[in-house]
């Protein structure tokens with residue numbers, strides 16, 4: 001069940017912290033998304049390419065679509081014409097492919113670098129060490145058709161709020177470090193995408209600028 005009151009509460013919490021809500025609409029049908037759209041929400045997140053493309057085609061064109069799931073390089077071409085922000089860039093190969101497809105479409109695509117902050121090995125993302133190596137070699141600076149807008153991370157799936165808070169705090173700290181070292185003259189490097197239904201409140205307290213919330217708004221999947 002969709003909850004408009006939850007949507008309004010979460011939007012308000014985000015705004016109070018100058019953060020943005022990405023409504024995660026994966027698996028949810030067009031009419032449900034339309035209901036949320038009609039309240040004024042314009043940023044939606046999806047994690048599968050085919051579903052994202054279908055929804056893009058069927059829904060109003062002023063929606064800003066966010067790719068938040070694992071993205072295979074060979075599928076970048078399908079979303080390159082329209083995607084607003086790719087949160088889940090977790091390899092150099094993927095960054096290169098996004099750059100290539102963005103160039104073909106004569107545009108610059110916004111991306112976030114996904115950082116592995118959780119204890120679980122199952123979660124993806126660059127390690128902090130990998131990112132530091134990549135940035136000090138300027139391996140991404142050459143890619144003129146991507147714009148690196150910040151970092152994304154997912155906390156450990158746990159009830160232990162201290163663990164979650166420490167992971168978010170660590171990501172924020174790492175963001176500040178990278179900002180000061182590699183992005184000090186790039187104002188577009190300003191986003192920290194962290195926080196989901198279970199932990200967005202902690203994420204906002206720890207400096208998130210984009211929360212990605214699905215089930216708290218759309219109901220269980």
Ligand SMILES: *Cc1c(COP(=O)(O)O)cnc(C)c1O
Nearest residue numbers: 024047068196197212213214215
């Ligand atoms: C599904 C998903 C979300 C939203 O999860 P909820 O717990 O439903 O809020 C956020 N981020 C990513 C990467 C996801 O895959």
